[in-house]
Amino acid sequence: MTEAWRPEDDQPRGASGPVRVRVPAKINLHLGVGPLRRDGYHELNTVYHAISLHDELTARRGDTLTLTMEGEGTGELALDDSNLVLRAAHALAGYAGVPPYARLHLRKQIPLAGGLAGGSADAAAALVACDALWGTGLSRDELAGIAADLGSDVPFLIHGGTALGTGRGEAVSPVLARPTTWHWVVAVAEGGLSTPEVYRELDRLRDAGTAGAPLGSTDALLAALRQRDPAVLAAALGNDMQAAALSLRPALGATLKAGEAAGALAGIVSGSGPTCVFLAAGESDAQRIATELAAAGVCRAARAAHGPVPGARVV
Ligand code: ATP
Numbered sequence: 001m002t003e004a005w006r007p008e009d010d011q012p013r014g015a016s017g018p019v020r021v022r023v024p025a026k027i028n029l030h031l032g033v034g035p036l037r038r039d040g041y042h043e044l045n046t047v048y049h050a051i052s053l054h055d056e057l058t059a060r061r062g063d064t065l066t067l068t069m070e071g072e073g074t075g076e077l078a079l080d081d082s083n084l085v086l087r088a089a090h091a092l093a094g095y096a097g098v099p100p101y102a103r104l105h106l107r108k109q110i111p112l113a114g115g116l117a118g119g120s121a122d123a124a125a126a127l128v129a130c131d132a133l134w135g136t137g138l139s140r141d142e143l144a145g146i147a148a149d150l151g152s153d154v155p156f157l158i159h160g161g162t163a164l165g166t167g168r169g170e171a172v173s174p175v176l177a178r179p180t181t182w183h184w185v186v187a188v189a190e191g192g193l194s195t196p197e198v199y200r201e202l203d204r205l206r207d208a209g210t211a212g213a214p215l216g217s218t219d220a221l222l223a224a225l226r227q228r229d230p231a232v233l234a235a236a237l238g239n240d241m242q243a244a245a246l247s248l249r250p251a252l253g254a255t256l257k258a259g260e261a262a263g264a265l266a267g268i269v270s271g272s273g274p275t276c277v278f279l280a281a282g283e284s285d286a287q288r289i290a291t292e293l294a295a296a297g298v299c300r301a302a303r304a305a306h307g308p309v310p311g312a313r314v315v
Contacts, residue, residue, distance in 0.1 A: 013135025019059045021132075023125035023157055023312040024050040025116035025305075027184070027270045027277050029233070030221040032214060033202060033240040041152070041168040042199060047175065047221050048153075050160040051184055051277075051307035055108050055121050056315075057085065059129035062103035065089055071108035072118070084119045084150060088126035091146050096136040104129070113192025115245070115271035117153040121312070124157035128312040144172070160311025162225065164218060180228045181306050182279065183286040185264060187255050187299035189274035193245060198272040202244035211243050234265035234279045245273030252276060255298040262292040280304075 026048050034043030055071075067079045067086055077083065081090070085104055093100035104126065110118030127143045130136075138146075140158055147154035152169035162175040205211035215238045224236035246252050252269060255276045259267040263285060264278035276299070280286035286304035293302035 014133050015135070016061065019129050019132045020315050021057045021059070021125045021129040021312055022054045022315050023057070023121040023128075024160060024307075024309050025053040025110045025118060025121060025186075026050055026153060026156060027116065027307070028239060029162070029225075029237055030215060030218045031239040031241055031271065032216060032218065033199075034214070036203060037168075044152070044165060044167070044169045045215075045218055046165040046169055047162065047218050048156045048165050048172070049162045049182075049307050050157070050309050050311060051186070051305040052309050053109055053116070053186055053303070053305050055106065055110050055118060055125060057107075057122065057125040057129050058105045059126075059133040060103040061133065062101050065100045065102055065104070067104045067106065069106040069108060071106075072110060073108055073112040077108075077112060084123040085126040088123040088146075088150055088154075089130050091150060092127050092130050092136065092138075092143075093134075095146055096134065096138065098134050098136060102130055102133055111188045111192065111275065113194060114188060114275040115193065115195075115269065115273045116186075116275055117157065117271065120151045120153035121157045123147065123150045123154045124312040127158065128314065132314050156311070158311050161308045164222075175222060175225060177225045178228065180225070182230065182233065182308075183281070183283050184305045184307060185259060185278040185280060185286050185289045185293060186270075186303055186305050187259065187276040187278070187293050188301045189249070189252065189255070189276070190300045191274070193248060193272055193274045195272040198241055198244045198248065201248050202241055205243055205247060211240075215240050230265055230279055230281050237266050237268050237279065239268050239271070241272050242269040245269045249274050255293075258296045258298045259289060259293055262289045262296075264289050
């Protein structure tokens with residue numbers, strides 16, 4: 001805990017001007033889903049990877065807490081206290097003992113309910129932005145502690161990079177590998193998929209014995225990252241949720257095929273879907289595959305991205 005803000009402070013700490021924070025989307029290079037736990041969560045064994053598809057949150061001083069937005073999901077996403085941005089601001093204010101006052105504006109590029117953890121990313125951005133605006137000065141580890149209560153993916157989006165996630169995904173440790181940039185194509189689908197529904201479908205497929213063998217450990221994926229060869233990484237990518245996402249949205253099969261036909265080394269469903277991500281051999285390949293996918297009519301939009309990139313940061 002930091003020292004509490006005192007109303008008698010005539011010079012409040014923190015930023016007087018706007019604070020702008022950029023936060024990436026995440027994909028899972030390996031998403032191993034264990035059995036359902038007693039607390040209703042599944043045990044996860046995952047390798048997170050932050051990619052260069054960003055949301056941006058601007059925080060300004062205000063007399064109340066407000067949220068406005070533009071971009072992906074505008075008009076669809078509630079801007080009330082159910083929004084993860086406002087939940088994160090309240091959580092930080094409560095932890096640090098400061099009034100939760102700010103004018104927040106979200107510019108959203110990460111599609112809603114896309115399996116890219118956009119809501120979690122926005123929560124991470126709100127923690128970092130309000131920490132700077134209010135001068136609460138928490139460490140990244142303290143922010144990640146608050147983040148874990150907001151959602152399983154939020155701590156990773158504070159840190160970014162490539163990291164191992166265990167527990168329900170909230171226990172994050174960085175993957176130490178020599179720096180390598182990987183090139184991806186992100187194929188955004190029309191409409192979203194509800195994560196809890198995809199988990200339920202996975203449980204159903206497993207009960208029926210039709211889900212395929214679970215992925216198991218992350219060892220092969222981590223070894224592939226160390227080899228720094230995209231063809232090797234392509235062979236190690238895997239997602240236990242893919243079968244469930246394909247079962248709920250069979251059209252994703254055509255998206256995956258089209259990306260591979262366009263020259264991607266591998267394609268997988270991102271997290272709970274319906275976004276599909278493709279690994280490309282290099283940057284120009286990624287650009288070309290994105291253009292071909294967009295023209296093929298198998299997704300709403302396709303764009304090239306790279307990773308790993310840092311987590312939520314003031315810019
Ligand atoms: P995950 O993979 O973490 O489950 P996702 O990428 O599939 O997430 P999100 O875009 O993170 O999906 O949103 C999941 C749900 O969270 C949305 O349908 C919405 O109801 C809720 N939500 C709350 N705040 C936000 C926000 N700022 N942005 C997006 N969704 C939000």
